[in-house]
Amino acid sequence: MPAPPPRSVDYTGSELLRITWSDGRETVFQQTALRRACPCAVCRRQREELGPDRFIPPSILEKVHVQRTAPVGRYGIKIFWSDGHDAGIYTFQMLRDWADAVIPTEGRSPGSGSGRSRDAG
Numbered sequence: 651m652p653a654p655p656p657r658s659v660d661y662t663g664s665e666l667l668r669i670t671w672s673d674g675r676e677t678v679f680q681q682t683a684l685r686r687a688c689p690c691a692v693c694r695r696q697r698e699e700l701g702p703d704r705f706i707p708p709s710i711l712e713k714v715h716v717q718r719t720a721p722v723g724r725y726g727i728k729i730f731w732s733d734g735h736d737a738g739i740y741t742f743q744m745l746r747d748w749a750d751a752v753i754p755t756e757g758r759s760p761g762s763g764s765g766r767s768r769d770a771g
């Protein structure tokens with residue numbers, strides 16, 4: 651089953667990016683972690699050559715934040731970063747997988763996620 655689309659993507663007012671999916675699940679990422687994980691060809695290559703911690707200079711990475719996002723088809727979103735980078739397409743599947751594996755989410759208590767939603771844009 652393909653990943654469902656997000657119901658909302660909230661990235662304002664913090665260094666986090668929070669996705670509420672249409673199936674009610676919620677995932678939270680550090681914006682800088684998403685920037686470092688940019689899936690575009692250029693970043694992939696630089697990550698391989700320079701290493702995941704170094705391909706973006708820390709002085710830039712620590713200030714980078716999401717300026718806006720845009721849907722890409724029915725399978726992903728594009729993130730426009732404050733450092734001018736916008737080449738990466740973050741597929742829904744990728745984001746869901748990362749939420750489980752790579753990037754730890756903020757602590758939230760499980761078990762009470764019954765259909766409550768907030769309008770976040």
Ligand SMILES: [Zn+2]
Binds near residue numbers: 688689691692694737
């Ligand atoms: Zn990139």
